[in-house]
Amino acid sequence: MESGERQGDCKQVFALLSEYLDAELSPAGCEEIRAHLAGCPPCIEFLESLKRTIRLCHRSESAEAPPLAPETREQLLAAYRKALRGRT
């Protein structure tokens, strides 16, 4: 049976999982997480679901942007050229 202390460790790990996945933790922090994960299948399972969530978010774009009207595109190009002329 796992102790309450162990579950407390899990909670601390949960709080740091995004920074761990984003490689934004210190080397010592990463080592602590890895050591905990090595003996905690529930945290590994949770970590995998979080990783999957991040990948799915990145792939979630769906709605197509409506095409710009030709006159809008012309106006944008004119603004761009004007700004470039101002720079030279």
Add this chain to the structure above:
Amino acid sequence: MAGDQGAFDRFVEVFHSKIFQYALLMCGQREDAEEVAQDTLFKVFENIDQLREPERVRPWVFRIARNACYMKRRKSVFAPTQELSLDDLLPHSEQEGGHRKLEIADWSALPDDQVLRAELRDVIRQAIRELPEIYRSVILLRDVEQLNTDEAAQVLDITPESVKTRLHRARLAVRQKLDRYLRTVQSGGKER
């Protein structure tokens, strides 16, 4: 951006769609997102001479887009800021056969990322849309648009530490909604 038509076309092709997607999830209305995308592109091209570091074009563009979204929000319903509690976003656990088991779905049953089903995509987008704005804005920049922490902090005018805190809670909230969806699907629609 080089001063030729090809560079202009490529820029519009890439950023028009990205800004529209961002604005759609920020503002919630297609008409607002179309206006934000156009307004942002006008501001970008009118002020392109102010872009001193071309490698920072993405945070610069999204900062303009974010401001355009805020202008839209002022005209619509202003949602008060809600804080997400870490404790509410963690899964429950139970003891089973002497081991602790989390009450979470079988994530291995998800379809391959390359063939993301429309229904699942809708669940994700809905989960992002339902996040309080301070979390939604961070997850859109970091996980959907893949800006780094410093770039997102620059866009949102907050510290990198705040970006990390909000991003983690946003991811946990989206994960929780996806988990509920998967559990419902896996139980044949009986679980909620």
